[in-house]
Amino acid sequence: xxxxxxxxxxxxxxxxxxLAAFAEKVGLSENEAEEFDRRFFDTPDGRLHADxxxxxxxxxxxxxxxxxxxWLKGGQVLASTRVESGFSPDFADSLPSGPAFDRLRELVEMxxxxxxxxxxxxxxxxxxxxxxxxxxxxxxxxLPSLPDGQPLPALIEVRAVRGYEAExxxxxxxMRAHEAFEPSDLSTADFAREMVGAGPxxxxxxxxxxxxxxxxxxVWRVVLRELHDAMIANFRGTVDDIDSEYLHDFRxxxxxxxxxxxxxxxxxxxxxxxxxxxxxxxxxxxxxxxxDADVHLLDYPNMIGALSPEYGEALAPLxxxxxxxxRTCQAQLALDLxxxxxxxxxxxxxxxxxxxxxxxxxxxxxxxxxxxxxxxxRDVAAERMERAHSRLVRDGRTIDGSxxxxxxxxLRKDAKRLRYLLECFGSLFPAEDLAVAVKPLKSLxxxxxxxxxxxxxxxxxxxxxxxxxxEGASTDTILAMGGAIEQLSVxxxxxxxxxxxxxxxxxxxxxxxxxDSITGVGPTKSKKRxxxxx
Amino acid sequence: MKILATYNIKGGVGKTASAVNLAHVAASRGNRxxxxxxxPQGAATFYFRVKPKVKGGGEALxxxxxxxxxxxxxxxYDNLDIVPxxxxxxxxxxxxxxxxxxxxxxxxxxxxxxxxxxxxxxxxAPSISLTSESVFRAADALLVPxxxxxxxxxxxxxxxxxxxxxxxxxxxxxxxxxxxxxDSRKRLHRELMEELREQRPELLPSQVPMDTDIxxxxxxxxxxxxxxxxxxxxxxxxxxxxxxxxxL
Numbered sequence: 001x002x003x004x005x006x007x008x009x010x011x012x013x014x015x016x017x018x019l020a021a022f023a024e025k026v027g028l029s030e031n032e033a034e035e036f037d038r039r040f041f042d043t044p045d046g047r048l049h050a051d052x053x054x055x056x057x058x059x060x061x062x063x064x065x066x067x068x069x070x071w072l073k074g075g076q077v078l079a080s081t082r083v084e085s086g087f088s089p090d091f092a093d094s095l096p097s098g099p100a101f102d103r104l105r106e107l108v109e110m111x112x113x114x115x116x117x118x119x120x121x122x123x124x125x126x127x128x129x130x131x132x133x134x135x136x137x138x139x140x141x142x143l144p145s146l147p148d149g150q151p152l153p154a155l156i157e158v159r160a161v162r163g164y165e166a167e168x169x170x171x172x173x174x175m176r177a178h179e180a181f182e183p184s185d186l187s188t189a190d191f192a193r194e195m196v197g198a199g200p201x202x203x204x205x206x207x208x209x210x211x212x213x214x215x216x217x218x219v220w221r222v223v224l225r226e227l228h229d230a231m232i233a234n235f236r237g238t239v240d241d242i243d244s245e246y247l248h249d250f251r252x253x254x255x256x257x258x259x260x261x262x263x264x265x266x267x268x269x270x271x272x273x274x275x276x277x278x279x280x281x282x283x284x285x286x287x288x289x290x291x292d293a294d295v296h297l298l299d300y301p302n303m304i305g306a307l308s309p310e311y312g313e314a315l316a317p318l319x320x321x322x323x324x325x326x327r328t329c330q331a332q333l334a335l336d337l338x339x340x341x342x343x344x345x346x347x348x349x350x351x352x353x354x355x356x357x358x359x360x361x362x363x364x365x366x367x368x369x370x371x372x373x374x375x376x377x378r379d380v381a382a383e384r385m386e387r388a389h390s391r392l393v394r395d396g397r398t399i400d401g402s403x404x405x406x407x408x409x410x411l412r413k414d415a416k417r418l419r420y421l422l423e424c425f426g427s428l429f430p431a432e433d434l435a436v437a438v439k440p441l442k443s444l445x446x447x448x449x450x451x452x453x454x455x456x457x458x459x460x461x462x463x464x465x466x467x468x469x470x471e472g473a474s475t476d477t478i479l480a481m482g483g484a485i486e487q488l489s490v491x492x493x494x495x496x497x498x499x500x501x502x503x504x505x506x507x508x509x510x511x512x513x514x515x516d517s518i519t520g521v522g523p524t525k526s527k528k529r530x531x532x533x534x
Numbered sequence: 535m536k537i538l539a540t541y542n543i544k545g546g547v548g549k550t551a552s553a554v555n556l557a558h559v560a561a562s563r564g565n566r567x568x569x570x571x572x573x574p575q576g577a578a579t580f581y582f583r584v585k586p587k588v589k590g591g592g593e594a595l596x597x598x599x600x601x602x603x604x605x606x607x608x609x610x611y612d613n614l615d616i617v618p619x620x621x622x623x624x625x626x627x628x629x630x631x632x633x634x635x636x637x638x639x640x641x642x643x644x645x646x647x648x649x650x651x652x653x654x655x656x657x658x659a660p661s662i663s664l665t666s667e668s669v670f671r672a673a674d675a676l677l678v679p680x681x682x683x684x685x686x687x688x689x690x691x692x693x694x695x696x697x698x699x700x701x702x703x704x705x706x707x708x709x710x711x712x713x714x715x716x717d718s719r720k721r722l723h724r725e726l727m728e729e730l731r732e733q734r735p736e737l738l739p740s741q742v743p744m745d746t747d748i749x750x751x752x753x754x755x756x757x758x759x760x761x762x763x764x765x766x767x768x769x770x771x772x773x774x775x776x777x778x779x780x781x782l
Contacts, residue, residue, distance in 0.1 A: 077612050079564055099652055100564025100613070127610070133755075134583035135610045162608035162615055 002160040004052050004074035005172055006187070008153040010180040015154030016122075018180045019141055026128065026174055028139055033124035035061040038144075040118070040189035041089055043111035044237060044246070046201025051107060053078060054189050057087055061120070069096065071104050074159035075125050075140030079104055089113045091243070110298055112243040117192035119144045119152060128158075128171050136164035137171055144188045152191045156181070202233050202249070206256075210427045212378045216267045217370070219377030220260065223424045225353050227257045238287075239334050244294040247333075251291055254284045259420035263384045266372035272352065272359040279345040286336040293326035295453070296460065306487040307480060314476035315484065321464055379520075381425035386519035388418040393512075396444075396503045405455060408499065412448040419445060429518045436514035440506040447495050447502045454492040458485050535648045536782055537641070538655050539673040544689040545660040548679040548714035550577040551748050551758075553657035555771040556677070556778070558757035561614035563775075565652040568606065568615050570644075572626070572669070573659040576619030582609045583755050584618045591622030595643055596629050602646050611760060615651075626665040636664055637703065641672035662696060670704050675782060679714030679742070682726040710781055712774060713741035738781070740774040743767055 009015040053073040071079040079100030092105040122143040127135035140157040160168035230253035237246030304312040351357030540553040561567040571578040576586035594600035630636035
């Protein structure tokens with residue numbers, strides 16, 4: 001799809017007058033403007049915002065009962081349907097059926113759609129036409145205001161129709177040259193959010209840009225602060241169980257924190273490091289039952305999909321059980337997250353990261369207790385990565401068809417350790433080497449994850465089956481669960497078969513060179529390692 | 535991605551109108567649709583107001599010098615794109631004849647956009663030629679409009695014979711015949727349709743009527759399903775699309 005171009009219209013003169021004059025000058029075809037009350041929705045991490053599209057429930061002001069759900073991108077309707085007045089989308093399964101909304105479902109995944117802004121807009125859509133009266137660019141003009149009447153910037157969105165980018169370039173040049181038009185990255189929903197003081201969307205990936213010349217002590221703290229911010233950003237949503245990804249992202253931040261603490265040997269003093277490692281282990285542990293329950297529910301549609309339809313129906317009692325377990329685990333998690341212990345850990349950690357409090361005072365840079373603290377962060381991180389990479393390669397090479405499942409589970413931990421190092425400290429190293437290093441590692445992790453997750457799920461299902469049997473579940477339900485366990489075994493066996501090829505890709509010469517380049521290991525040391533390990 | 539070709543050995547049976555309107559109906563239901571106008575006359579291209587020109591012509595596409603994705607033009611309708619006709623398509627047979635695996639070539643060219651579209655419509659010129667054989671190999675289904683006249687039905691029989699004699703070319707191709715330009719006021723049409731439905735129960739249940747609204751497509755340069763979505767022919771195309779999806 002072509003690039004979307006947005007312009008705001010200078011509000012000194014009436015924007016509608018400016019727009020009308022411009023439309024006439026460049027020969028825009030324009031449909032009659034309509035007025036709508038619009039409620040915008042997005043996921044907590046702003047997936048629609050990132051996609052440059054918007055999802056809205058709009059009511060015609062003239063016909064208030066005409067209510068539509070519209071997924072829009074730069075004036076192009078990606079999906080739309082009539083909905084009941086007052087409808088609000090929620091999770092992906094609340095969206096209407098059909099292929100267009102299926103694509104929205106893929107974008108939203110497991111996240112919840114939340115209301116993000118409400119505006120009243122006067123909208124007209126039009127096009128820039130060629131000599132055949134063919135639309136070459138779609139133009140979407142929006143004169144919006146907040147519900148209290150406060151005006152928002154008038155916005156024009158222009159998108160070239162595919163194959164007509166060159167024809168649209170002229171229109172865009174005229175718009176850029178127009179004194180009343182200012183290019184903008186924001187949509188009407190963004191302006192409305194900004195005006196009411198809404199915060200940013202939840203960050204997705206870590207976006208650390210570390211200073212390669214800084215000391216290890218300083219860089220470790222920058223990383224830990226970023227992870228602390230991620231924990232804080234996801235805390236409320238985790239307690240309130242808005243969707244499963246708040247907890248997922250909270251856990252990822254906790255696990256990365258534990259990993260950075262683990263790799264902080266010699267950078268942080270042992271006392272502080274041990275204290276917080278214990279604290280974050282506890283914090284991670286209390287989130288595990290709820291995450292497991294979430295995973296069962298998230299995987300439920302796959303489980304049903306792999307069974308014949310009649311078995312799918314028979315699994316309804318299992319679904320009820322999974323929902324009930326998730327509610328119980330979540331209630332306990334909310335209590336634990338509101339506990340004094342968690343609050344104390346949070347306060348101590350914030351203090352430590354600010355360089356205050358008793359734990360911070362135990363970390364003098366360059367002391368015997370923290371000999372690596374004042375060294376270059378890049379050197380220290382490279383050493384840690386080299387060690388993690390060597391270990392993963394060494395352990396992976398020992399695995400064959402007869403290895404115990406535990407060997408693969410341990411290898412998954414090795415892989416995670418390396419991945420966290422790359423994610424947290426990667427910006428200290430050349431991006432091109434990182435790209436080569438991360439891709440096969442991720443692919444290896446996927447297959448190791450599938451291997452372990454299917455095993456854990458199969459064990460859990462067997463346990464749920466026994467519980468449902470005791471509670472008097474029907475034979476069909478127990479049989480269906482047997483079928484589901486069988487499917488998990490099939491998936492696990494497939495993952496095991498795929499392991500060798502994935503590991504081979506990871507253990508290739510090209511990938512090893514990328515790791516050598518990141519970690520600064522010269523060919524001599526690399527050759528020695530190969531000899532030693534192979 | 536499913537590939538559907540509107541095809542008949544005989545011309546003037548409503549192939550292009552079917553391709554244009556079915557593509558529009560499919561897109562209006564939220565599917566991502568591409569229509570490739572393979573007929574050098576370029577009628578489908580004309581209906582969508584696109585200029586009938588492909589840079590480098592058909593040869594550039596078939597030789598791989600130009601990717602199909604680079605010549606696609608967006609239509610005025612959401613989710614519906616066009617590969618325009620080009621006058622060079624009149625030599626498609628010669629171009630295919632020069633290629634290494636001519637029958638597989640069209641599908642190979644289309645594979646470059648397989649992730650972008652749910653349905654591709656190929657609007658073919660009437661004939662049995664290397665181009666149509668390549669279309670048979672590429673397509674998942676052949677949509678065959680049949681006018682209820684003796685001559686038109688004869689050409690349907692010819693297609694049947696070709697399919698029976700060339701299983702290596704058609705492979706798993708589904709043949710979906712349907713009545714087009716049907717005039718229920720004409721006794722001959724009524725009788726032939728009744729007779730043929732008995733002989734060929736596999737014919738799609740929906741039929742497209744002879745209607746002046748379809749003829750107006752040339753004036754308005756729009757699909758009838760966009761111009762007059764509640765009209766009789768528009769409803770016929772919508773119903774026909776439902777039949778096709780069910781058979782796919």
